[in-house]
Amino acid sequence: MANVIFYILAVIALTSALMVVTRKNAVTSAVYLIVTMCAIAGLFVQLGAVFIAALQIIIYAGAIMVLFLFVIMLLNLRKDEFGFDTRVFQRLFAGLLGIVLLVQLIMVVSRLPVVAGQPVDTEMGRVAPLATKFFTQYLYPFEIISVLLLAAIIGAVVIAKKKMGK
């Protein structure tokens, strides 16, 4: 049963990921990316991490994708903006490199020892142990992330604002 759910979510994630990279229109790509994010959130639930799955939907499918769609609307693109590289050689080469990378990654995975599936551990979904990790072992990364987000907000405003006097 658990395997069936995994297969369904994996197929949804992979097909919509393929649609993201093959569609010409950026809005279509963005909507398919939301589908991928939601399928990945489903996989996180299956792994027992309910809290991170909720974060995945709120941050990725919510905040980040809204930002993407907002910028797509803001840019007001012409029709010819959409599209791929017209050079056939480069597209073929991209596909070839992709296949080589996939083969390499699968070879790495196949060298790992086989780990059978386990029953879902509901303990993994609890927030309290995660928070304890954050405020003891990973305190400095947590604080640095807040500084990074502040720097990113200020940087985004500075980069995107119109230059005065032009």
Added chain:
Amino acid sequence: MAPLSYYLILSAMLFTIGVWGVLRNRNALIIFMSIELMLNAVNITLMAFSSFLKDFSGQVFVFLVMAIAAAEVAVGLAIIVSIFRVKESINVDDVNLMKW
């Protein structure tokens, strides 16, 4: 749940699709979405190992990756908007002044 290697192979496939998208597309927005796809593929790996090893550190890393992705998207989209103001285009081939 499914065996560990299933999650790793799914993650490898999603990562490859993301790399393929970066190599294939000329639209800067779709390239950014492909990068998000790659980050998510790595998140699946971290979460799968976290869950199979019963260690919360993997979830901490997923959390950090999400925060970095948010920061990266904010700055990246600001750069795209500012390039669009100058070039009237988001085709990455039009932004080639730094290319040798």
